Amino acid sequence: MRYSGCARRFVPNDDINTDYIISGRYKFKIDDINELAKHVMEDIDPGFASKVRNGDLIVAGRNFGCGSSREQAPRALKAAGVSVVLAKSFARIFYRSSFNIGLPLIECDTDSIRQNDQIVVDLDSGTFTNTTTGETMHINPLPRTMQILLEDGGLVPHLKKHGDFALK
Amino acid sequence: MGKTIAEKVLAAHSNSDCAAGEIVVASVDFCMAQDGTSTMMIRELENLGFEHPKTKRGMALVLDHNAPCPSVEVSRIHLRIRDFAGSRRIPLHETGQGVCHQVVPESGRVLPGDLVVGADSHTCTYGALNACSTGLGSADVAAAAYAGKLWFKVPETYSIRVSGSLSTRVSAKDLILRIIGQLTADGATYKSIEFSGDTTDSMEMDGRFTMANMAVEMGAKFCPFNCDEKTVSWLANRGFDSGTPVSSDMDAHYEKQFEIDASDVVPQVACPHSVDRVCDVSNLRGTKIQQAFLGTCTNGRLSDLEAAARLMNGRSVNRDVRLIVAPSSRTVLVEAMEKGVVTQLLKAGAIFVAPGCGPCVGTHAGIPSDGETVVSTANRNFKGRMGNNKDVGIYLASPETVAASAIAGEITDPREI
Numbered sequence: 001m002r003y004s005g006c007a008r009r010f011v012p013n014d015d016i017n018t019d020y021i022i023s024g025r026y027k028f029k030i031d032d033i034n035e036l037a038k039h040v041m042e043d044i045d046p047g048f049a050s051k052v053r054n055g056d057l058i059v060a061g062r063n064f065g066c067g068s069s070r071e072q073a074p075r076a077l078k079a080a081g082v083s084v085v086l087a088k089s090f091a092r093i094f095y096r097s098s099f100n101i102g103l104p105l106i107e108c109d110t111d112s113i114r115q116n117d118q119i120v121v122d123l124d125s126g127t128f129t130n131t132t133t134g135e136t137m138h139i140n141p142l143p144r145t146m147q148i149l150l151e152d153g154g155l156v157p158h159l160k161k162h163g164d165f166a167l168k
Numbered sequence: 169m170g171k172t173i174a175e176k177v178l179a180a181h182s183n184s185d186c187a188a189g190e191i192v193v194a195s196v197d198f199c200m201a202q203d204g205t206s207t208m209m210i211r212e213l214e215n216l217g218f219e220h221p222k223t224k225r226g227m228a229l230v231l232d233h234n235a236p237c238p239s240v241e242v243s244r245i246h247l248r249i250r251d252f253a254g255s256r257r258i259p260l261h262e263t264g265q266g267v268c269h270q271v272v273p274e275s276g277r278v279l280p281g282d283l284v285v286g287a288d289s290h291t292c293t294y295g296a297l298n299a300c301s302t303g304l305g306s307a308d309v310a311a312a313a314y315a316g317k318l319w320f321k322v323p324e325t326y327s328i329r330v331s332g333s334l335s336t337r338v339s340a341k342d343l344i345l346r347i348i349g350q351l352t353a354d355g356a357t358y359k360s361i362e363f364s365g366d367t368t369d370s371m372e373m374d375g376r377f378t379m380a381n382m383a384v385e386m387g388a389k390f391c392p393f394n395c396d397e398k399t400v401s402w403l404a405n406r407g408f409d410s411g412t413p414v415s416s417d418m419d420a421h422y423e424k425q426f427e428i429d430a431s432d433v434v435p436q437v438a439c440p441h442s443v444d445r446v447c448d449v450s451n452l453r454g455t456k457i458q459q460a461f462l463g464t465c466t467n468g469r470l471s472d473l474e475a476a477a478r479l480m481n482g483r484s485v486n487r488d489v490r491l492i493v494a495p496s497s498r499t500v501l502v503e504a505m506e507k508g509v510v511t512q513l514l515k516a517g518a519i520f521v522a523p524g525c526g527p528c529v530g531t532h533a534g535i536p537s538d539g540e541t542v543v544s545t546a547n548r549n550f551k552g553r554m555g556n557n558k559d560v561g562i563y564l565a566s567p568e569t570v571a572a573s574a575i576a577g578e579i580t581d582p583r584e585i
Binding site: 015017019020023024025027028029030031043044062063066067068069070071072074075089091092093096097100101145154155156159160164165167168 | 191193203204205207208212215216233234239241242244245248286287288289291303304305306307308310311314315317318319353354357358387389442529530531548550551552553555557
């Protein structure tokens with residue numbers, strides 16, 4: 001699987017919680033994910049939803065997706081066009097939920113990536129290329145369980161396909 | 169090699185001899201979702217052709233985050249949840265029954281040794297009852313309800329040994345804030361936390377619920393306390409048996425071990441906008457507040473309301489402060505009424521809202537205005553958390569500190585009242 005797009009970074013860099021990804025002001029009353037996507041990242045980057053382009057990558061520091069279990073967070077990012085999130089580390093619930101709904105996450109050193117750099121991620125060859133700076137980096141393969149979930153299109157499609165968990 | 173509580177519970181639920189790091193498919197005893205996470209779960213369940221939960225003690229849905237309903241949009245979400253619960257005969261905890269993490273334990277569906285999942289990050293609260301219990305997204309909880317089982321990575325465990333007596337007007341909230349300040353917001357990511365030592369052994373159940381509740385604020389997956397006489401009597405007083413208690417082996421492997429001296433813990437406050445920006449209350453002397461909030465799945469229980477009422481003791485809420493109280497359940501509210509606690513708080517000037525999440529998640533019942541400062545017993549102080557991101561600062565503290573601050577009009581050490 002190959003993803004390419006523009007890097008989107010935020011302040012703060014670390015501990016971007018799911019309230020920041022999609023605020024409770026919206027997520028409790030809007031049930032349509034495409035409507036929610038119009039407010040994604042609003043509390044830390046007003047106007048982000050109108051700037052983000054299909055295929056863009058989110059780039060962050062430590063503990064991305066901490067806080068609330070709201071699955072609207074990865075779903076709204078995906079609906080807004082985000083193709084993949086790169087971070088130094090992810091919070092546990094967000095990590096599972098993202099793969100469950102078909103949004104890939106990659107743990108890697110993100111320090112060298114700047115706002116608006118053009119990035120190509122190739123999960124098959126395990127490489128990351130910053131075409132703006134020319135930097136190429138090795139990325140660790142996804143855990144097998146997450147690869148299977150991603151290939152099947154998420155957790156519910158996986159269960160429908162196999163009739164059970166077939167994650168090994 | 170001995171085993172931790174997490175290893176034993178996941179082994180018992182997967183008929184395996186699993187150890188930390190392994191992936192298992194384990195049977196799930198109970199699952200739940202709330203009004204902010206149910207509709208996505210319902211869509212997934214309908215997609216799967218779900219009829220009835222296969223989890224051992226079924227599932228429950230709770231209307232708590234946005235209840236009573238504040239808008240037409242939310243009323244439709246609540247209606248959808250009611251219709252689904254009614255058509256599948258799934259227990260629904262209606263508006264006003266309380267916060268999911270109080271009404272679920274009160275319902276007896278979580279017992280010692282259980283494996284539980286919930287579509288709410290604070291599902292780790294049931295660790296107080298010796299359960300391995302964790303928050304997940306809606307798809308994972310749908311899968312657990314549909315299949316009666318789910319995949320888990322067996323977590324490594326941190327041991328936190330706490331010894332010494334907490335000082336007067338210092339409580340479980342101060343202790344857990346102190347620990348989160350030390351470990352940081354991602355310091356226990358993916359880990360199971362086991363507390364031990366005389367401080368938590370002598371702590372009442374309400375305090376253990378407070379501590380387990382906030383384990384997720386340092387990234388933890390489970391926070392199983394030991395099952396002891398306090399656990400058993402808490403369950404027995406509500407008519408429930410004590411399940412299958414699990415304890416760790418003497419030679420269990422802990423990835424890290426921490427020692428905390430409770431006797432030198434002073435009232436702690438988490439400063440905006442992160443739960444791990446913790447300092448002593450004395451560092452914030454003079455910080456004016458406009459709102460104080462007592463409640464939530466962290467600190468809306470009877471002992472929390474009692475602690476606040478004791479501090480009030482004839483004093484009044486400062487005229488520049490709104491003190492909002494949301495009891496964690498109707499049961500708690502009734503007990504607090506019978507004990508005179510509600511009268512004391514009302515006479516002091518408190519505003520009671522319906523049992524439930526209250527203003528914690530910023531959808532209703534106490535949204536602060538631009539530039540205001542709030543001191544709250546909740547578990548999160550993210551920017552915009554209470555519904556307004558325009559220079560609102562949320563400080564997290566104990567019920568004692570919140571009450572003292574409401575009286576003084578500024579963040580105040582409860583030992584000085």
